Amino acid sequence: MKFVPVIICGGSGSRLWPVSRSAHPKPFIQLPDGSNLISKTFSRALALNGVEQVVTITNRDLYFKTLDEYGAAAPEFTNLSFVLEPFGRNTAAAVALAAQEITRVHGPDAVMLVLPADHLIEKQAAFTAAVDSARELAAQGWLVTFGVQPEYPETGYGYIQKDIDKPLGGGFKVKRFVEKPDLEIAKSYLETREYFWNSGMFCFRAGTLIDEMKLCAPDVLDAVESCLTESGEMKGVSHNSLHLDSDSFARVPDVSIDYALMERSQKVVTVPCDIGWSDIGSWNSMSELSSADEFGNRIDGEVVLHESNNNYVQSRRRLAALVGVENLIVVDTPDALLVAHKDHAQEIKAITARLKKSGHCAHLDHTTVRRPWGTYTTLEEEQRFKIKRIEVKPGGSLSLQMHYHRSEHWIVVSGMARVVNNDRAFLLNTNESTFIPAGHTHRLENPGLIDLVLIEVQSGDYLGEDDIVRFEDIYGRS
Template sequence: MITPVIMAGGNGSRLWPLSRELYPKQFLKLQSDMTMLQSTITRLAGLQCTNPQVICNEEHRFIVAEQLRQMGMLAHNIILEPVGRNTAPAIALSALTAVANGQDPLLLVLAADHVIKDENAFRHAIEAAMPFADNGQLVTFGIVATSPETGYGYIKRGQKYEFVSHSVDSGQRESISPAFAVEKFVEKPDIDTARYYIENGDYYWNSGMFLFRASRYLQELKLHRPDILTACQQAIGNLDPDMDFIRVDKMSFMACPDDSIDYAVMEKTSDAVVVPLDAGWCDVGSWSSLWEISEKDEYGNVQRGDVVNHDSRNNYVFAESGLVTTVGIENIVVVQTKDAVLVAAKDKVQEVKHIVNYLKKTERTEYRTHREVYRPWGKYDSVDIGHRYQVKRITVQPGEKLSLQMHHHRAEHWIVVAGTAKVTYGDNIQLVGENQSIYIPVGTIHALENPGKIPMEIIEIQTGAYLGEDDIIRLEDRYGRV
């Protein structure tokens, strides 16, 4: 049985303004009606897998929980990293969790932000790798390189192995599938070196995907990086139960060294195997790479949302809210969200990071959050803000409730526009229906709940001298945020 371990950390700043620090690319719907995280899970269909373990940042926990809940796969299977410590410690947490539960599964380590077009080939490669992992070897998947990319690391193959695999779809024996000993891992090359790798034919792109037995990974980690293993054992030995989350000890994990699985284990072990993967793989690292893998119209344009192009070619145009039009442009990326617009030459999109760094430096919020912000109970959209007032559209999912709270600096006026609100204010509880409103004075203890069967929406008007989110004093909260 395989346990998928999905790495869902990272901030995805190169896909700004759609990707933000608190809502990065792995949680976005970039190519289909599913998010990248959900697509990563869905492509495992046909393999014998348990529910996935998702490893994510503390700040993203409710986004991950909601996306797993939508798929019926939320089962106390989210490991929270209090701080980022790279992939070697993160995978160790997953392996230690499995072993602590009396299990020793094959761990299939995947990134949540990869695109794979040929899912049958992907599943076939995993099945081809399983005999090696069952035999105690550590398998990595090497992407069959199609161009001299300087943005990827490479894997050089060595001795060839052969074995007969089984078809994931039919269960019938198929042709012999190759695999190779790993001769070495190679850092990101310059362009001339990358061209040599392509011509040589013995080099694959390093996908960052792995398959191995949980216990074998821990054995290799103990051999090569015992300091990482010890820190992770201490972190996992003092768990804090929290709903659907596995929350490790923060101080122990902060003491853990920062290192990737490549450096910590794969480059040092004598049992590394690479299985070739030719499945239309893409690490969506920029708007130009997203353009390359997306379906285009007859003029080479990719368009998402309400877009009208005229005499325009080879562009990527994304409209989140409202109409976006183009006239006579070529090789341009246009991305419009509710609070920001990016216009960039397609061959310069890697420099978006400079914009994000500037926004951080000048303490603007657009690098970190969208205008629309997701919470465990639903979401809110900051429609308008001015001197001493702010207007939000708040959506509360059925059965969910905001924390019991109060504010020192602002009053709130709620107008229900859909559904029914159950409002606690002071010692009173009141049902407020559509087209009705209620006023919450400054300093009043209050809570908002949706007792109904459909999403409840209200327009909230805040007034006061200070309207920051840190003027929320939580007294009770079902999501553990007090």
């Protein structure tokens, strides 16, 4: 029986702003140990028994970023399949899409393990044992959830109540799902030992999932099937990608898999587990990944503290100093600074909502932006000019493109560039430059074996990133 892990990479991690942004969400942010959550999730999936393929559901804008992380974590594993969403549509759509795709390739008996890309699990052996139990129950036709043994009365998680009178192999029939409770109710759940944190991980046969959605959420399933008929697949050497049609995907109901199916189906069981799980849902939980000093302070970066207690400080780019304060969260990035009281960590998402409503770019991306070919960093920007640092990977190539409203001046700092400027093609070495007038068709490539670094000076009436007309692109973006 085929076994296929499905990694769902979505959401913006708004409670972890300013590090987490819409275009650089929580799965990709750097943890104190230097890794990130999506790499850990991918490696954790590959460590399970019998994994031959991994399916990933993600936004199309995160496709190349995800490929980079997978390649760095396990370059030898190439049997990847992607379902690329044009925008987020919640977990019911994502799970149903994965089930349809797995059924098409492997048949309805294939067992799928759904893993959010932004969760931390520190006990691999216990996780593997829990998955093995879940796979056995899934093969019998159950929809399996993973119930994490609660360690304290958490109000930020949903809960699963087991039916103590109905044990099933390594699990229990689920009695009910409970939304996030208040503190007193959470305390009572902890005392009964009948309740588990809802981890958001699932395991089931693809065919069972589809059959149960026909009964409990036919509107979701019908909309997903309609979307698939309108969508196109691209086959690569090492992986395939299914690009979902935007118009039909917009008609898929925006609902969670818990609400659409798990709370309604009669085939739901839970496997209790103690796997060192956390969804890293706030800066308070992120801070616990760093060790505390004698005064309860946890730091990530270069930080000086005086007469300060129980603070979390992240400042990786410059020195930060705190004097005479306590219970603060301080997170410094190149373009935004967060200062919050620990008791209000859950309310940080209100800041991102206000930034998004006002159209402020700090909700969307950082000053350094990753692209399939490398990165660019905005160094300075005024009304009629912008200065960028551009880094192109060996073999990387920007699209053949044109701008209506801006001209560009390129100065090579390191490496070698191959440039197309209208009807001319030539090489630029270190300390050489070229000028691209507005309206000129142009392309930048790195033909060398080391990173190409250059400074780009833009000037013109409009400097937005949407002033790009692409004619050719090796990454399929034209």
